[in-house]
Amino acid sequence: MEQNTFHSVTLMPDACKGCISCMKRCPTEAIRVRGGKATIISERCIDCGECIRICPSHAKRAVTDGYEQLERFRWKIALPAPSFYGQFSGIDDINYILTGLKHIGFDDVFEVSRAAEIVSLFSRKSLAMLKDTMTGPVISSACPAVVRLIKIRFPALCANVLPINEPIHIAAQLAKQEAMQKTGLKEEEIGVFFITPCPAKVTSAKYPVGSERTYIDGTLSATDTYMKMLSALKNIKEPENLMESGIVGINWANSGGEAAGLLFDNYISADGIENVIKVLEEVEDEKLNDIDFVELNACPGGCVGGVLNVANGYVARARIKTLRKYLPLTKSKPVEQEEQNAILFWENNLEYQAIYKLDDDMAVAMDKMKQIDQIKNSLPGLDCGSCGAPTCHAFAEDVVCGLANEHDCIIRLRDRMSKSAPEVIPAPFRTNEKESEKQ
Amino acid sequence: MSEPLRYTYPVNGDDFMSAGGVSAVVKKTLRELGFDKDIIRRTAIAMYEGEINMVIHANGGVVDVEIYPDRIEVALKDTGPGIADVELAMSDGYSTAPDNVRSLGFGAGMGLPNIKKYSDEMRIETQVGVGTTVYLTIYTKPKA
Numbered sequence: 001m002e003q004n005t006f007h008s009v010t011l012m013p014d015a016c017k018g019c020i021s022c023m024k025r026c027p028t029e030a031i032r033v034r035g036g037k038a039t040i041i042s043e044r045c046i047d048c049g050e051c052i053r054i055c056p057s058h059a060k061r062a063v064t065d066g067y068e069q070l071e072r073f074r075w076k077i078a079l080p081a082p083s084f085y086g087q088f089s090g091i092d093d094i095n096y097i098l099t100g101l102k103h104i105g106f107d108d109v110f111e112v113s114r115a116a117e118i119v120s121l122f123s124r125k126s127l128a129m130l131k132d133t134m135t136g137p138v139i140s141s142a143c144p145a146v147v148r149l150i151k152i153r154f155p156a157l158c159a160n161v162l163p164i165n166e167p168i169h170i171a172a173q174l175a176k177q178e179a180m181q182k183t184g185l186k187e188e189e190i191g192v193f194f195i196t197p198c199p200a201k202v203t204s205a206k207y208p209v210g211s212e213r214t215y216i217d218g219t220l221s222a223t224d225t226y227m228k229m230l231s232a233l234k235n236i237k238e239p240e241n242l243m244e245s246g247i248v249g250i251n252w253a254n255s256g257g258e259a260a261g262l263l264f265d266n267y268i269s270a271d272g273i274e275n276v277i278k279v280l281e282e283v284e285d286e287k288l289n290d291i292d293f294v295e296l297n298a299c300p301g302g303c304v305g306g307v308l309n310v311a312n313g314y315v316a317r318a319r320i321k322t323l324r325k326y327l328p329l330t331k332s333k334p335v336e337q338e339e340q341n342a343i344l345f346w347e348n349n350l351e352y353q354a355i356y357k358l359d360d361d362m363a364v365a366m367d368k369m370k371q372i373d374q375i376k377n378s379l380p381g382l383d384c385g386s387c388g389a390p391t392c393h394a395f396a397e398d399v400v401c402g403l404a405n406e407h408d409c410i411i412r413l414r415d416r417m418s419k420s421a422p423e424v425i426p427a428p429f430r431t432n433e434k435e436s437e438k439q
Numbered sequence: 440m441s442e443p444l445r446y447t448y449p450v451n452g453d454d455f456m457s458a459g460g461v462s463a464v465v466k467k468t469l470r471e472l473g474f475d476k477d478i479i480r481r482t483a484i485a486m487y488e489g490e491i492n493m494v495i496h497a498n499g500g501v502v503d504v505e506i507y508p509d510r511i512e513v514a515l516k517d518t519g520p521g522i523a524d525v526e527l528a529m530s531d532g533y534s535t536a537p538d539n540v541r542s543l544g545f546g547a548g549m550g551l552p553n554i555k556k557y558s559d560e561m562r563i564e565t566q567v568g569v570g571t572t573v574y575l576t577i578y579t580k581p582k583a
Contacts, residue, residue, distance in 0.1 A: 155476035281463050284480060285487045357473040362508050365472045369444055397471075 007045050008062045008199035013037050015059035020385040022051035027273045033388040043355045046148040047200040048298045049307040062199035065218035073191030077175045078106040082113040082253035083197045083303035086316025087226050095239035103232035113249030115171035117332035120248050120261035134160050137291040144204035145298035155352040163346040168194050172215035173343045191217045195225045197306030210346025221308040246330040254317050255302035259295040269295035372396045380411040444506040452498030462487040485557040488550045489515035495540050511577045521567035
């Protein structure tokens with residue numbers, strides 16, 4: 001489904017000091033500072049959460065739906081991400097966590113890792129066939145921030161993305177089907193809630209990349225859920241046996257986990273958005289054509305590094321290693337063929353969105369580019385961000401597109417001032433030349 | 440015909456990690472101008488191969504790029520050792536890359552053949568002891 005306006009990542013203007021930290025960090029140049037506050041260019045935002053991670057004023061938030069949404073349904077199902085299991089200390093059995101979810105308002109649980117195992121199974125079977133249809137490796141579609149990044153920045157790679165729904169969407173569909181059989185309730189009476197580690201999955205839960213509708217009725221942050229669970233966990237004497245996934249599914253919490261589930265070695269996995277971009281550049285330049293599969297996660301360490309988690313991602317990773325120790329490799333039963341095709345595959349292909357294009361008419365675009373180059377050459381090249389754009393190049397683009405004024409450059413203001421009123425320029429901003437002139 | 444967009448980029452010698460940097464910058468420019476994804480990809484691959492050649496054989500050099508609405512022209516200029524036998528250098532798998540370069544996974548002898556493969560026109564000017572310039576052109580529409 002096309003979506004350009006909804007984003008989980010949201011700015012709280014009252015808390016924002018306009019410090020440019022987020023603007024400098026944003027991997028898609030989606031942030032500008034205007035009037036002393038950060039603003040997000042909606043069509044460029046991929047909901048990666050880097051701005052939330054870096055903001056010293058905690059002025060960026062990932063908005064989720066919240067627990068009051070549970071009231072809308074008669075039967076409520078929690079979909080915990082496998083990374084959620086790494087949030088708790090001193091727990092040696094995932095069943096405690098799953099049982100805990102049933103103590104905080106859910107009637108049932110459906111592990112996302114169970115759906116992840118279905119994706120792993122299918123990927124194993126079909127990778128060779130998929131690879132034959134494309135140049136270069138198959139790229140994982142599990143991280144929605146990465147998929148959105150490819151959609152707006154890597155036109156040649158849209159065809160390489162694994163055309164399979166994210167495990168959360170498969171889990172949601174299966175959870176609803178099973179609950180309808182179990183309870184006899186209608187689909188609309190059953191609420192499926194994903195417990196999310198990150199804003200990107202909040203956005204994709206509402207607007208799936210590959211299909212028109214979502215089966216997820218709401219998202220709840222891992223942090224909120226963790227807080228509710230703490231007291232509930234203390235009251236569990238004997239947990240219910242609810243676990244229905246194994247090592248392959250749980251591993252998806254960590255970078256490299258999805259690829260490991262393919263049970264072959266010819267893959268690479270990269271995590272952290274800057275590393276992801278470097279790998280995608282290399283795939284685009286066909287430097288990695290001898291690789292079969294590329295797993296990419298926007299967050300450091302994979303989903304355990306998501307900004308809505310409580311625990312340090314590296315701690316969570318270690319805990320998950322312990323939790324999975326005595327689990328079977330996989331527990332998921334293969335889904336029926338016809339049913340599988342309906343829930344697994346994207347309905348729509350990934351279409352490139354040329355949001356960075358300067359103009360639909362190439363002659364006009366080239367003319368604009370010439371102006372951008374001209375303005376850029378007149379700028380200091382410090383990329384200081386004081387003008388409210390992340391780089392001098394981005395500023396020049398903004399000027400040409402009518403979104404900024406050429407006189408917004410503070411270094412150029414200094415140069416003008418040094419002629420008209422040199423005494424008001426603070427010492428650190430004076431040039432050496434001026435210093436020597438004064439002496 | 441209007442004036443093209445002109446860019447000149449330096450390529451550092453002995454710097455394998457940053458090779459490909461020029462190609463990334465040019466990709467961004469072509470995307471913003473609205474070129475087709477296939478044109479962007481071919482330009483990027485051909486340029487990357489040229490950059491790597493300059494790093495391996497010539498201690499770097501300079502890349503000139505001219506962008507016209509109907510074509511992209513690239514000149515990869517170096518002042519390296521030159522190519523003694525161009526025909527031989529153009530054959531698949533022929534390489535004079537030293538062992539230390541091969542151990543990094545480069546030097547498979549596909550650099551020049553790949554530039555030819557991904558561009559529409561290619562021309563090499565070279566003189567032993569003086570240097571090499573590889574010219575390549577990619578047309579944005581099939582030639583009439």
